[in-house]
Amino acid sequence: MNAATREKPFSLAKSRRTIQWLVVIGTIVLGLRHIMPGEASRGGSFDSFCAFGGIETLLPYLFSGHTLKSTNLLNFSVLLGTLGVSLVAGRAFCGWLCPLGAMQDFITDWTRNISGEARHIRGKESKSLLPLRLPASIDRPLRYAKYLVLALVLFASLYAAFPPLREFCPVRAFFGLKMTTLLWLTLVVFLAGSTLVERFWCKYFCPLGATLAIFNKISPVRLVADSHRCNNCGRCDIECSMGIEDVPGKLSDPECIRCLECLETCTRDNALALRVLKT
Amino acid sequence: MKIHPRYYPAIIIAAYVVFLLLGILLGFGPERGGEGHGRGALMQLACLTLESLA
Ligand code: SF4
Numbered sequence A: 001m002n003a004a005t006r007e008k009p010f011s012l013a014k015s016r017r018t019i020q021w022l023v024v025i026g027t028i029v030l031g032l033r034h035i036m037p038g039e040a041s042r043g044g045s046f047d048s049f050c051a052f053g054g055i056e057t058l059l060p061y062l063f064s065g066h067t068l069k070s071t072n073l074l075n076f077s078v079l080l081g082t083l084g085v086s087l088v089a090g091r092a093f094c095g096w097l098c099p100l101g102a103m104q105d106f107i108t109d110w111t112r113n114i115s116g117e118a119r120h121i122r123g124k125e126s127k128s129l130l131p132l133r134l135p136a137s138i139d140r141p142l143r144y145a146k147y148l149v150l151a152l153v154l155f156a157s158l159y160a161a162f163p164p165l166r167e168f169c170p171v172r173a174f175f176g177l178k179m180t181t182l183l184w185l186t187l188v189v190f191l192a193g194s195t196l197v198e199r200f201w202c203k204y205f206c207p208l209g210a211t212l213a214i215f216n217k218i219s220p221v222r223l224v225a226d227s228h229r230c231n232n233c234g235r236c237d238i239e240c241s242m243g244i245e246d247v248p249g250k251l252s253d254p255e256c257i258r259c260l261e262c263l264e265t266c267t268r269d270n271a272l273a274l275r276v277l278k279t
Numbered sequence B: 001m002k003i004h005p006r007y008y009p010a011i012i013i014a015a016y017v018v019f020l021l022l023g024i025l026l027g028f029g030p031e032r033g034g035e036g037h038g039r040g041a042l043m044q045l046a047c048l049t050l051e052s053l054a
């Protein structure tokens, strides 16, 4: 086969970016639909397409038989889709299909570009000033905040008329196109946070990520490391947007978003592999 | 069993679509009126089963 006809090697990272852009464009379309009149009578408001809306409205629905205002039954199907992905492949929704996760990845790319890294070399420590990695003494305890947010939202949902996170939701702030003062504030905090720390919202505050974290332990499709082939070069750690240290030893960590950037980065054949169970 | 990473995007998108459609088929679909709906088909079934057991 000559060079002109040789098949291009498959790039996971490029497929991921393509899917993320498609998800973001789809969410922008939902946002545009949201500012047109009468959307609720045409299948539900912006909120009703949100997986986390399904969690926010679950307890009220079970106890009273009614969903919260601005949500409807579709939220449960969107949630089921998200849980389905997680049941099969852990937090792959976060790594591939979440519009907010995608925006944070894009912000990181742009931030790196404008803060000193013209072109990122995979597996090499970035030369850019931003984003920062918080010291472990702050990073580790802060990671539990998302579980607290989840518990607070579930509790508040029992007494709320609207989904409790609605006025602080970065998805609405980014894509909803109907801004309030609180949503502007949310947007500013989200943008500043994501510029300073990679996947800031996912690491510390996202209650949907907190819900999906458990699935990394049980999903059949998983990443597996071969300790005989891995030479502990640390390239995968550098590329992990969730800041997991010692990636080969922590492949079912609740923080892993199954983005497979580590797999893409590893240069040792089969040191990391995607498997069904550990077979 | 090893999976080629090439199939990974298809696996997760398929899982999402299958479970989303399952939810819609179970009655958790977009309904006219937009919000504040009563129980869906599955929940009705679960409630009826519980009531008949009680
Ligand atoms: S943690 Fe939350 S915001 Fe981040 S990708 Fe997952 S669902 Fe999206």
Ligand code: SF4
Pocket: A225, A229, A230, A231, A232, A233, A234, A235, A236, A237, A247, A248, A265, A266, A267, A268, A271, A272
């Ligand atoms: S899994 Fe690959 S990239 Fe990661 S430490 Fe081992 S050899 Fe290096």
Ligand code: SF4
Pocket: A236, A239, A240, A241, A242, A243, A244, A247, A251, A255, A256, A257, A258, A259, A260, A261, A262, A263
């Ligand atoms: S461990 Fe690998 S798959 Fe998990 S978040 Fe880090 S880079 Fe992505």
